[in-house]
Amino acid sequence: MSEHGRLDIHRARTEWLRGDGASCDVVLSSRVRLARNIAGMPFVAHASRSDRRQVLDLCRQRLLASDLSEQLMWVSLHEAQPLDRTLLAERNLISKQMVRGLLPGQEAAPDAPRGVAIALPDERLSIMVNEEDHLRIQCIRTGLDLTGAFAHIDEIDDRIERTIDYAYHPRFGYLTACPTNVGTGVRFSVMLHLPALRMTGEIEKVRHAAEDMSLAIRGWAGEGSENTGDIFQLSNQTTLGKSEQDLLVELHEQIVPRVVEYERRARRILLEKRRTTLEDKVYRALGVLRHARVISIEEAMTLLSLLRLGVVLGLLDGLAQQTVNHLMLLIQPAHLQRLRGQEMPQSARRVARAELLRTHLGEGRHAEPPDPA
Amino acid sequence: MSEHGRLDIHRARTEWLRGDGASCDVVLSSRVRLARNIAGMPFVAHASRSDRRQVLDLCRQRLLASDLSEQLMWVSLHEAQPLDRTLLAERNLISKQMVRGLLPGQEAAPDAPRGVAIALPDERLSIMVNEEDHLRIQCIRTGLDLTGAFAHIDEIDDRIERTIDYAYHPRFGYLTACPTNVGTGVRFSVMLHLPALRMTGEIEKVRHAAEDMSLAIRGWAGEGSENTGDIFQLSNQTTLGKSEQDLLVELHEQIVPRVVEYERRARRILLEKRRTTLEDKVYRALGVLRHARVISIEEAMTLLSLLRLGVVLGLLDGLAQQTVNHLMLLIQPAHLQRLRGQEMPQSARRVARAELLRTHLGEGRHAEPPDPA
Numbered sequence: 001m002s003e004h005g006r007l008d009i010h011r012a013r014t015e016w017l018r019g020d021g022a023s024c025d026v027v028l029s030s031r032v033r034l035a036r037n038i039a040g041m042p043f044v045a046h047a048s049r050s051d052r053r054q055v056l057d058l059c060r061q062r063l064l065a066s067d068l069s070e071q072l073m074w075v076s077l078h079e080a081q082p083l084d085r086t087l088l089a090e091r092n093l094i095s096k097q098m099v100r101g102l103l104p105g106q107e108a109a110p111d112a113p114r115g116v117a118i119a120l121p122d123e124r125l126s127i128m129v130n131e132e133d134h135l136r137i138q139c140i141r142t143g144l145d146l147t148g149a150f151a152h153i154d155e156i157d158d159r160i161e162r163t164i165d166y167a168y169h170p171r172f173g174y175l176t177a178c179p180t181n182v183g184t185g186v187r188f189s190v191m192l193h194l195p196a197l198r199m200t201g202e203i204e205k206v207r208h209a210a211e212d213m214s215l216a217i218r219g220w221a222g223e224g225s226e227n228t229g230d231i232f233q234l235s236n237q238t239t240l241g242k243s244e245q246d247l248l249v250e251l252h253e254q255i256v257p258r259v260v261e262y263e264r265r266a267r268r269i270l271l272e273k274r275r276t277t278l279e280d281k282v283y284r285a286l287g288v289l290r291h292a293r294v295i296s297i298e299e300a301m302t303l304l305s306l307l308r309l310g311v312v313l314g315l316l317d318g319l320a321q322q323t324v325n326h327l328m329l330l331i332q333p334a335h336l337q338r339l340r341g342q343e344m345p346q347s348a349r350r351v352a353r354a355e356l357l358r359t360h361l362g363e364g365r366h367a368e369p370p371d372p373a
Numbered sequence: 374m375s376e377h378g379r380l381d382i383h384r385a386r387t388e389w390l391r392g393d394g395a396s397c398d399v400v401l402s403s404r405v406r407l408a409r410n411i412a413g414m415p416f417v418a419h420a421s422r423s424d425r426r427q428v429l430d431l432c433r434q435r436l437l438a439s440d441l442s443e444q445l446m447w448v449s450l451h452e453a454q455p456l457d458r459t460l461l462a463e464r465n466l467i468s469k470q471m472v473r474g475l476l477p478g479q480e481a482a483p484d485a486p487r488g489v490a491i492a493l494p495d496e497r498l499s500i501m502v503n504e505e506d507h508l509r510i511q512c513i514r515t516g517l518d519l520t521g522a523f524a525h526i527d528e529i530d531d532r533i534e535r536t537i538d539y540a541y542h543p544r545f546g547y548l549t550a551c552p553t554n555v556g557t558g559v560r561f562s563v564m565l566h567l568p569a570l571r572m573t574g575e576i577e578k579v580r581h582a583a584e585d586m587s588l589a590i591r592g593w594a595g596e597g598s599e600n601t602g603d604i605f606q607l608s609n610q611t612t613l614g615k616s617e618q619d620l621l622v623e624l625h626e627q628i629v630p631r632v633v634e635y636e637r638r639a640r641r642i643l644l645e646k647r648r649t650t651l652e653d654k655v656y657r658a659l660g661v662l663r664h665a666r667v668i669s670i671e672e673a674m675t676l677l678s679l680l681r682l683g684v685v686l687g688l689l690d691g692l693a694q695q696t697v698n699h700l701m702l703l704i705q706p707a708h709l710q711r712l713r714g715q716e717m718p719q720s721a722r723r724v725a726r727a728e729l730l731r732t733h734l735g736e737g738r739h740a741e742p743p744d745p746a
Contacts, residue, residue, distance in 0.1 A: 276724060280666035287664030293653035351649060 006073075007091070008121060009335055012326035014091065015124045016191065019321030021143020025312045026260045028191040028231065028325065030252075031092075031140045032149040034157055035133040035176040035185040037167040043177045044130050045103045052113045052130050059129040062163040063117050068156070072117040072127075077101075078110070083343060086334035092140070093118055093126045103132060104178070125156060132177045133185075135160070144260070146188050146252040150244070184244040188251050189235030192259060195309045196266035198230050206259060213255065214238055229301035229308075229328055234259065267313060282310035290361050295354045300331050307361075319361075327360055380446075380464070381494060382708055385699035387464065388497045389564065392694030394516020398685045399633045401564040401604065401698065402513055403625075404465075405522040407530055408549040408558040409508040410540040416550045417503050418476045425486045425503050432502045435536040436490050441529070445490045445500075450474075451483070456716065459707035465513070466491055466499045476505060477551070498529060505550045506558075508533070517633070519561050519625040523617070557617040561624050562608030565632060568682045569639035571603050579632060586628065587611060602674035602681075602701055607632065640686060655683035663734050668727045673704050692734075700733055 012018070016029035037043060041055055060074060077085055077098060085099040094116050096102075101109040114130035128136040137160070139153040167175040174185035197203045210217045218233045234256065236247055270278050285306035289295075308324045310316040329335060331353050337343055340352055385391070389402035410416060414428055433447060450458055450471060458472040467489050469475075474482040487503035501509040510533070512526040540548040547558035570576045583590045591606045607629065609620055643651050658679035662668075681697045683689040702708055704726050710716055713725055 276666055280727070283664040283666055284661055287660035287662075288657055289660075291656040291660030291663075293649055293656055354653070 015122045017325040018142040024143040027144040030146045032153045033138040033187045036135040039165040039167045056113045071119045077114045090332040195230040229305040289357045292354045294350045388495045390698040391515040397516040400517040403519045404513045405526045406511040406560045408506040411507045412538040412540045429486045444492045449488045463705040568603040602678040662730045665727045667723045
């Protein structure tokens, strides 16, 4: 396991940016996350600094000694620069809480011992240590592939369990810090791009329907975030009382396909009844992205969302979904500052963001609009 | 004088589109208009249909027989298609009132005998017959050149007076239908582009100052029109009591230069204090104009105004002021329909307008933005 590995943020080799796989017109990625704790150690929220240090060292050593070691890069988050932690959160490799060392009901502790192991180069697997649980393992797949992600994480889980003794109760199952995770300790989630449902105002219906099924819909950057770029995370709320397999089948085969079909229907209606208006929106978005000199993250995400819709619907030539997905990541504050190699105040980021977008979407590069009829 | 001449709307050979001349960064054009009536004939508003016919025939014949004949094209407006009349008004060759055959306090009379003689190919001179006065002669010059326009119209006036007997009163001067024109019968006006004063909110100050000096400020398309594209017409309200020469000197040497300096100051301040914001506005305007699929006349004029400002301030490379001026004219409803060779409802015009703008401003044609730093 490398302690000096480097994420290649310049290229879109990250699994969930690929823009292919099943239903990738709507589903960016599928993720499975497991919460695991070490037997005989207090939960992170109740652990002393020395307990946490002990958990961290143990996990790092065991992962280092495991057969996963070769593909993993280790980052000690409490020793990392804040900007790098934010960058990892922007890539969904660690939670937002982990950036500041937050635990439920506690003050932020940026220097609390915690870390993450990341599989390179595709970032399909990451293992957070001392998040809310001792271990939070997540596997990610492009498109709708909860099954594939689950098979992967199941195998990883077994391999880790060979070296680490998990806290497990014969009746309750895997013990987790938060009661909603107790039992299978699994959380499934899919990242959905739902621009048409937002445009037709039907997104609230989806949100209510999801809540009725004990599913959560959140913005792209996780809990509490806004629906930036029309990207939503749909995930199960509880794991207790249902088998992993039931949850998986329900989400993968029923619920997500239903949302996908709903979004596609909305897109078809827009194409049939408001095609010119839709093309106008998509091309204006491209025009502004290609020409703006100053742009906020919110506006850029909104415009990139329109671009992604245009690409998926075949309204834009020569632009790949992967490029748009990658740009959605590169324009995030920490990525932008890492690309520039310096910290920047918001005003400078807005200028740098506009430059980045111009460079990547400039004329003659991508998305040459078809000649006017 | 040709009765079958044709305006070349595809090219920007029209004098006031040239975008050169003195103070052309602010002043699009200078215009002088004379109101003249024929001795012994009732004013147009009091004339019978047969009187008007007589005036029309007389003027046409005399102009045809004059030494101006060679350069003039004659259009009998009552026989022209409504679209062509609107097109002439969009080019400022006839008044808006003339399109529908309107006279103060009277109903519209589209078939009322009236016409216009237009000098080709530069349209520097036009002579309206049976507008509010029997003859309204106007000369136009690019940039700030009221002196040049006045010298030209003075000469034209003399040449016409050799063949037509004007109504003249030894004490009041030239008799005109509207009392505000009696005396010298002259109206001076300049077309000003004042985007910076609009942005800084100082345009109202200019308007009030103008009113205090008995000057009128109107939108680009004349009386009652909005300030579309930040283009304003500044003109004297009355002619009685001041000599032509006094009016001319006052406007040409004092008032207009003061407004020009005021606008330039506002531009300098924007450049110094809000350069990035200004560049952002200008380039976003270019981006939308290059990419929109549907666009209203109001939005297009607003964006072209920003483009013109960008060109004049050297923020845009490779785009000529003349191109922007020409586009401001080509996107007007009648021009757009003539270019397409068909009448179109508003929705179709918005699509055609967007296509036209893309064609003229498309990538690789003009205004290639400089490479990002």
